[in-house]
Amino acid sequence: MAQAAQGDVGERRRRVITVSAILLVVIATAAMSGAATHRGPVRAVDITRDAGLLLLTLVLALRATTSFSFLKRNSALDDELARAHRASAARAGFWALLVGTGVAFIAGLYIDLPLPQIAPLLLAVGASGAGFRFAALESRAG
Numbered sequence: 001m002a003q004a005a006q007g008d009v010g011e012r013r014r015r016v017i018t019v020s021a022i023l024l025v026v027i028a029t030a031a032m033s034g035a036a037t038h039r040g041p042v043r044a045v046d047i048t049r050d051a052g053l054l055l056l057t058l059v060l061a062l063r064a065t066t067s068f069s070f071l072k073r074n075s076a077l078d079d080e081l082a083r084a085h086r087a088s089a090a091r092a093g094f095w096a097l098l099v100g101t102g103v104a105f106i107a108g109l110y111i112d113l114p115l116p117q118i119a120p121l122l123l124a125v126g127a128s129g130a131g132f133r134f135a136a137l138e139s140r141a142g
Contacts, residue, residue: 013063014135020060021131027053028124032117053120061127064134065090085137093130100125 031053065086104118 010138014138017060017064017131018135020056020063021128021135024053024056024060024124024128024131027056028120031120050120053123057123057127060131061093064127064130065093081141082138085134085141088137089130089134092133093126096129097122097126 027049031049100122104113104122107113108118
């Protein structure tokens with residue numbers, strides 16, 4: 001009985017991280033398009049959108065790469081295999097961010113690519129890369 005409950009919690013964690021990564025990509029795309037079309041002084045809606053993007057990025061990166069929690073940790077979900085998956089997810093997120101930054105740098109040589117427009121996408125690439133990697137490893141492990 002306890003094993004089934006732990007499996008349900010692990011499955012829920014994988015789903016939450018996957019959905020969060022997808023949501024982050026959607027929000028980053030909206031932030032990119034908002035930054036591309038906005039001219040003039042910063043509005044409250046811009047600050048709210050960007051703060052939400054940064055908060056979701058931080059939460060997803062922490063959940064996918066560390067065992068950070070405000071509540072008591074479930075020791076069954078924090079075993080050696082989960083720690084190895086988090087380390088692998090952190091490496092995948094780093095490399096995704098590095099490659100994304102390189103692509104943005106090269107693209108910036110040929111087209112006008114301002115930082116406020118590309119930064120949301122780079123944040124999403126790094127954090128979502130880590131989230132997708134963690135969810136894939138956890139689902140493969142069972």
